[in-house]
Amino acid sequence: MDAEVRLRTRESVGYDGEPSFDCELDYYLVYAEPDDVWRGVAPCGIAVEEFVLHEDFAAAGVDSAVWSAGEGWWSSAGFSRSLRADARVRTVVRPTGRSAAEEAYRRLTDTDLPHAGELRRQFADRDLRPASAPLRLGPAQVPAGFFDRRVYRILFAGDLGEHGMADLWCREWLQPVDDPAEPRVLGRGALAAQAHEFSWELRRIGFGVAWSIDLTALLGPDSEPEPATLGALLHRLRSLLRDRGLIPVTVERFA
Structure with missing residues (x-):
């Protein structure tokens, strides 16, 4: 198996429950204007997300929190939904990794970005996904040799x-x-x-x-x-x- 697809525990793939503190979250940089990212202007906020999964790995919802200048940390399912539904919102939000989020947060606050466990404590308003029984797509019969x-x-x-x-x-x-x-x-x-x-x-x-x-x-x-x-x-x-x-x-x- 490729090393990048490594075995993970229930917690480290984002299960609903008590996740491990070293699990990688999803980070985003938030800008004031759409062109700021290309002009080298510093972001004005940072968003952090984590997918919450059912035991069969289907999504149950998305937890998120945002830090913005003047407001500090806040959590909003509405922001999570608008990021996915509104193309205008996506023009000022850029996916990034932990290191870039740390650099931006230190530049904005002169402090270190909290570790994953502390960030999860900011999750207060989950963007839920509707629960439904799996639909059948493709043949129902399992091929021989598989469970x-x-x-x-x-x-x-x-x-x-x-x-x-x-x-x-x-x-x-x-x-x-x-x-x-x-x-x-x-x-x-x-x-x-x-x-x-x-x-x-x-x-x-x-x-x-x-x-x-x-x-x-x-x-x-x-x-x-x-x-x-x-x-x-x-x-x-x-x-x-x-x-x-x-x-x-x-x-x-x-x-």
Whole structure:
């Protein structure tokens, strides 16, 4: 298995419960104006998020908190929803990593960014995802030699753009696809880990206003209901597109 898809505990892939303090959260820089990021203007705020997952790794909601000048830390499910639904909000919010968030926070406050455990204490208003039974997508029968077959969709808002697409093809996770029969499928990838087999497709939804990664997981042959490998892979694929500017919206289970 690729070292970047490492086995994680229940907590480290974002389960509802008491997470481990060293789990990586999702960080965003918030700017006053859309052009500030390109003009080198410092951000005016920092947003921190964490996906909360059901035991089958489908999203239960998103916890978030924002630090902004003059207001300090605050938590709002409304901000989380607007980031995903309003393209204007996304023009002033940029996904980033922990190190860039630390640098921005130190510049804004002259103090160190709190560690993950302290940041989670700022989460007060969860952006919930509707609960529903998994829909059947694809054949119901599990292939011979496997215990279970699952299909997940990781949905994203935003536009990759030419640079984001070009960067994706520089990775081993996605290979470009040019299939006239499936014009919305732009990339595919696959991974075998232990006794499991995974395959996924990058899909464009609408006119580039949304994207998805559809993952098919063949699990088995043991009757282990929640292999950590699946959660780690879903986390890695979500991060793959978030690192290129897209905003993860939800993780749905279809089968």
